[in-house]
Amino acid sequence: MAKITPEDLGRIREKMARTMNLRDGGARAKITVHMGTCGIAAGARKIMSALLGLVEQKGAEDIVVTTSGCAGLCSREPMMTVEIKGQAPVKYVDLDEEKTGRIFSDHVLSGKVVEEYALAVGSERVA
């Protein structure tokens, strides 16, 4: 490894941004794929792989992809929730790889909610 300059420190930080965002909660957007038994049976693993592929392909360092359990609406799986920092979360239902790709480019990258695939805006209230 060659000697680095002060500017290289910034480049290393950029390169590592996604790794660190995942750990310190600093991401611009978080995509949660619901991976209950129902979600997995309906193909959530494929959605997850597609998302991780898209993140890598676009070099989207400020996006975190994660999982959670069943979202409670098993008949509409696979589902995912997109949260852009500072905005209400949006739940998408009946997903396939193609829809996932559109949501990723329109909503996650460009900030435009894909209404036709969305179930609702917002989350349940936690008592």
Place this chain on the structure above:
Amino acid sequence: MKPYRTHVMLCAGTGCVSNGTYKIKDALERELEKHDLQNEVAVVMTGCNGFCAQGPVAVVKPDEVFYQLLTEDAIPHLVEEHFLKGRPVQKLMYTPPAEKTPVPKMSDIGFFGKQRLVALRNRGMIDPEQIDEYIARGGYTALVKALTEMTPTQITGEIKRSGLRGRGGAGFPTGKKWELAANAKRIPKYLVCNADEGDPGAFMDRSIIESDPHSVLEGMIIGAKAIGASHGYVYIRNEYPLARERLIKAIQQANDYGLLGNDIFGTDFDFAISIQQGAGAFVCGEETSLIASLEGRAPEPRIRPPFPVEAGVWQAPTNINNVETWANVPEIINKGAKWFAGIGTETSKGTKVFSVVGKVKNTGLVEVPMGITLREIVYDIGGGIIGDKKFKAVQTGGPSGGCIPESLLDLPIDYEKLAEVGSIMGSGGLIVMDEDTCMVDVARYFLEFLKDESCGKCTACREGIDVMHGILARICEGNGDEGDIELLEELAEAVKDASLCALGGTAPNPVLSTIRYFREEYQSHIKDKTCPAGVCKALITFSIDEEKCKGCRLCAKNCPQEAIAGQAKEVHTIDQDKCIKCGVCADVCKFEAVLVA
């Protein structure tokens, strides 16, 4: 770089490693592969997480779920539930002593909630063996600032204004120390990182190096620029193999990146760091002994002046700071003296790392703001006393420190307050003691340690500690005489006055502080020939309470000497001739029928 959706931050500090972290790592990787998740979930080995009592521990990111007491058997279920199906596993979570339901998130656990991380800012957040992860968290930006935007005087001024004081024990103002070194005329100058943490039960410095070695290196390079040093040594004890290994890797990486070596960041500043291994002698915490050992001589202190800043390593001007002090430096340069001085008390700024051990529920490594009370550390962070017994005392500062009683639990911790009550900050060891601890025995224990660790140069220390230890041992054996307490006090003054270094100078502290706060306990041993805490074997007998004994035979079955007689459902008796006072009977009895007096 391939994106992962989950990072499992698995603790690889020495505590968790001894508890089998690497087996957990293998099991995790095996199970992840089984479910084809190895490209989605990464296992990251971190430095000490701090919650050593619950090890091996792991924090799952980004969910922030804290898992504890991990076993290989639990891993298949964990991987399938949490990483495949997204359902965190409750039974592997931490349940606070006073509560019934587990707390999933790390930030909601009291042990972590009250902490404020400065020196340990990256602990558990990075893989300490990856320099890029340190840089990703803002690492080496303070170095850029110090080398390209600040003059040496400005760097020293910033550290002075921050109020940072030596974290190794004495609490000397760091900026002042740097200024003296910067003003020294002769070159070359040396800089030393004291990583010879010698207090029994202390592991702050080890954990800092293990979890974030680059923070120490960056602090040293900035310090070197400030004082004009060309070479730095890390003096580390042989007993810290993992810390040394990570340090060696970190130095190699910093060399490769040109953060050490010649013309750092294109400035004409050159600095190199090498590691010097010590053999783990307590006296090497003392600066002049450390220098002697570093040069290959027997570690004996010498008269000061000349101070190391005038004639240190190889007789050159030398500046020595401890690991934790160095780790604070980059944060102060980055965030400013004002920010640092805003934390803490009037005289003691910033935070302090403590290793909390002894009879407390949550043993581990904590970093708290100066001025926090002992009560907050013992009860809020430490979770209280094991078995909900009564708190008796806390020993701060290791063998050179003193015991602080319950009446002073609300004492805000800083350098001055601890000195006022007869103890010291020391390097930050906190040993919590409960009602079953005999304070005379504690004093005897520490003096036994110091007797062995005295280098033998000064007669008062060499002979005085030995004689004091002899008196304490005699008292514990039931052979104490009237006047022993006064004799101990007199000897203590002599040892303090006539010793060259701080080892002798502080050695009587455990004796003096226990006499000060627990004099009646000494008197019970000497006059009544009893040990109120039931510890000193020569002064206690075990017997069975006829009223409470149910005749369950449990004590008899567990007695290694077969000293307990009695049929089932009949009151048992202990044969005093056979009894070796091991206390097993009292430990196993479910009816509190074994009396210790």
